[in-house]
Amino acid sequence: MPISRAAAQATLRLGAVALAGALLAACGSGSSGSSKSSADGGKVTLTVDLFGTFGFKEAGLYAEYEKAHPHITIKESSTENEADYWKALQTRLAGGGGLADVQGIEVGRIASVTQQQADKFQDLNSFGAASLKNDYSAAKWAAATTTDGRTLGLGTDVGPEAICYRTDLFEKAGLPTDRDELAKKWATWDGYLELGKQYQAEADSKSHWMDSVGSLYSLMMGQQKERYYDASGKLVYQDNQAVKTAWDTSVKAAQDGLSAKLAQWTPAWNQAFSSGSFATIGCPAWMLGYIKGQAGDGGAGTWDVAPLPGGVAGNWGGSYLAVPKGASHAKEAYELIKWLTAAPQQAKLFEKQGSFPSNLGAIKEVEDVKDAYFSNAPIGEIFGKAAESSPVQVLGVHDNDVNTQITNALGEVERKGTSSATAWGHAEKGVRNAVG
């Protein structure tokens, strides 16, 4: 034999290993596409891929839809952190595989979708979505529509802002717990920080006024019409006075020790909802559902909701549902999202989960909703008023990236004591890196 038996076997084995690896890789990409629906015997499995807590499943909406359409089964997958979700979605869009029939899109990304990736999503007008236009505010509809008139997503929720607070911790620190009284005391952001100092003086040393100054910053930016981009799509965050004001306020809050220094969407932050590490948290309507999920049944009745400081309503987040071109059942997917975003379903979602409707009909329906979990706070009224007057924001391609870099830099200020100027320099560098 020209080659020794052992060497031949080794080569064979290596080849087998390599082959197995290749097959595994092939299976891997196949199974990541396992969300692909199968249509056998008229049965259709629709896949829905979301982030955070949309609450469709929790509110029983899928079950209801499946009951009304017996040939349809809905499978949901969800990623907690939107940044991770977006990453995976981008990879799948680029590769063209593994896409779900319905994909959720955060409002900070919608400009990227309409400006850069319009070709990768179904134009919902081709299924007749145009007739739904008047159900939404002009701005919500326009944001998901391309300049040449293709509508790529249907609005689910919006994120009108308020403050959620722990009545039990407030009581312990000798602060008023009545939401109207608090709203008066924190009519301005200075008033909010002042109350924070009072809380900090009285409270347990392990408890702080707010979860992180990054969330304070994001909350304040939600009150602005123009944030990081101007209407022409130019990046202007460095010259925007509002960015500077929100930055300075956040730095001051950090230096006054008002923050629990917990980065949002981390496990430590999640734990803190039940441990009482912070007494107030910026509360876009969708945060209500998140609080319920993290604080659990034990938290019922210890939370309340009061209007936002600063005198102006604000909006933070909100989402769309879209159907990618790679969807296996585009028509059925469109029917599903049309139903999910219709007024009765959005109203129900708000009552059960707190995601505030973007559908005008639903907003009317929920005016009187109160939430027992949040000490019977009139959430319909509080968020309704906020939604009515929150500014229509100018959104840019990298809106979320800029926000992430700035809140990261604020994290340095609060956790490492970095000076404001140095941290701002890091934020600018980060933005350059992310955008460039």
Add this chain to the structure above:
Amino acid sequence: MTLTATAPPRTTRPPAPLRRFLARLSPYAYITPFFALFAAFGLFPLLYTAYVSLYRVELQTPGQMEWRGLDNYTSLFGDEYFWTALRNTFTIGVVSTVPQLLMALGLAHLLHYKLRGRTFFRVTMLLPYATSVAAATLVFAQLFGRDFGLINYLLGLAGIDPVDWQSGTVASQIAVSTIVTWRWTGYNALIYLAGMQSIPADLYEAAELDGASRWRQFLHVTLPGLRPTVLFTIVVSTIGATQLFGEPLLFEGSVSGGISHQYQTLGLYMYEQGWGFFHLGRAAATAWVMFLLIVLLVLGNTFVARRRGGKETER
């Protein structure tokens, strides 16, 4: 020869030179599958990455490639965070590899003795290695929690102030290195153990006759006998440390390796470029710089080992 044995005897056989040629060809045929797969899944990605690294490519718009020449590389070397990542990779590499290999050597030495339940201990050693990176890192992230972590609780019992294991540069690097050390010590110990078992027992007997203590036996018999094994583990650990990725990524779930890049490794830096910012071109450039770096490191390792090996034989 298989070829001649299977050939039916009565048919016209190929002339002798051709047969010899075929015989000489057959080993290449045997190894072709491996090289074909390597070309498809190893070489092609490598070359394609080099090609991509010369363009501006964004994940959102992979179809639009814009020629940038070496700009991706110059902007990489001009980026302060790249150098931070390089430094972090080195410090985390040293802090995780050195204690890990020393501990592995000690453990292997202990396991080499005739112990009761030796197999049990040996299997136990390998358990951390069999744990997934994700599971191990998530558990360690809990242990290293700032407010409710077990480690800070224990430090508190000893009267030490809680440490912010996530934000501090030194603290976070120690935390990440701990995870690496925990996962790989047992694996390296077993490799050392295998190396020790191949050292002939009569060497130890001779040493014992000469009155060498256990410690001297370890120094003068075990260590020289282990030299090739040690070299192997150092090379593998160096490559592993240079590519370190899962642990720092999952420690806080941040692609930037902490709020001020304090424990961002090169692998994570590349990931941030590619899947945080979607700059595929720059990520490809980073990948190539890492590849060249590893080649240099391994060459350096080999060179040092050769020279030391050469001196050894001269003696």
